[in-house]
Amino acid sequence: MDLNAIGQTILVTVTDVGLKIVGAILLYIFGRWLIGVVIGLVQNALYKQKIDPTVVRYVGSIVGVLANIALVVSILGYFGVETTTFAALVAAAGVAIGAAWGGLLSNFAAGVFLIILRPFKVGDFITVGGVTGTVKEIGLFVTAIDTPDNVHTFVGNTKVFGDNIQNYSTNPYRRVELTAQLNAGVDHADAIARLKQKLASIPNVLIDPAPDVEILEFSAAGPVLAVRPFCNNAHYWQVYFDTNRLIRETFGEAGYPVPQQYVTMRNVA
Template sequence: MDAIIAQLQSLALTSALPYLLKAVGALVLWFVGRTVINGFRRVLNLALQKRQLDATLIRYIESLFAGSLTLLLLLGILGMMGVETTSFAALLAAAGIAIGTAWSGLLSNFAAGVFLLVLRPFRVGDEISAAGVTGVVQEIGLFATTLDTSGNLRISVGNNRLFGDNIINFTHHPHRKIVVNLPLLYGGDLRLQMRALLEMVSTQPGVLQQPAPAIEVAEFTALGPVLGIGVHCKPTQATAVHAAVAGAAADFLVASGYSVAVDTARQLTAKVG
């Protein structure tokens, strides 16, 4: 029995103890490596913020930086444990090719996300219309962009669909033009009514005075002229300003005695430009 115990002790010292020491060393290397990576990540974040880059782009670069260093750290730990890293790297490359072939659509979304961040057709907080969706951009992710619609719905759209479609950015410029069409019947002093309507519209909340509001005759129909009421506002106030201008136009119709023919089924319509 003593001989068996002695053999077990000798086996533990010659075989188990080195593996235990390697495991402890791997744990220490992991925690130290992660601490160093997090430190580099914070330094990178401060450097990018000093350059006043977009917050989404900063997070994007941080994720790529931390992921690459973490992968190198894992390879180093495996090498310290005695695992052949060359064969592991070859296996990883082969798996990458297989995954890339199977997930070609996902990779195209990734590539499109990089181009969206570099070319900047829109930023987080912009209201855009693309790929059949209109909403405020909440996040530009690695593979998809998240938008919140006016109906309080959250929609995620693949970056490749956004990048391959026409993108309308409603908030790129400091002001936005709204045109409200007002159909009228013939009769009355049209010029006088246009001036009165312009004074009423100019006082509405959110309507900018520069560029100045304007009212023009958009077209003539068999029943009467159609006025185009054009005003400018801040992009974030477009919906409220449209409602205010349309309400002012309705009040003007009542006060001036104008009426809209019922059989034409024409109502106040809006076109945002």
């Protein structure tokens, strides 16, 4: 047994494998950089054509997935793996994965319909699947939403598309729903007139349509007023809190008594 020959063979083999590994790593790094460049070029070209940002990001995601698959195939081909065989394996694996991950594919299909039908776009304030917030991204499988308390939330596209969708950004304004409890002895007409006069002074409250102030219902303490100013969705919470403060201050300036309920207890015996 020629140990010297065996050593030379091992050295050549290790060197060859090591060079291929180094080459594969360099190919992967260069490929990932090139994929980023290609995605950036595609998205910039679409942005210049005034394409909707939602569509641009969706196209960028598809390009990224396809390019990464091509990169993996290239690396395997570099190691001498037959790519046609690999393609057949990928196809077979795709069928198996499709059967096992039907939910994932349904999310993908729902994402396609969301792009086509466009019930909302990136930047809209919506409620979907029990989550309310601003749309940050419509992905291949999930929709990313930032909630008002700044929590980045992912909702599956199947749940988004299969549930009710409320888009608060579509219409130019929305109504703020508030109530004001009056004491039974207070003149409701005077309270309504005071609130209507002062609601117009709140910043961002719309003049047209004019705020609504009417009797909503009656409670044991007295009439309950519905106070409903209108504003753009971006100013909703500012108008909401300012209106609550206005109700309290207006009733205080008018000297209205605090609503009270009296409970009478009788001794049956």
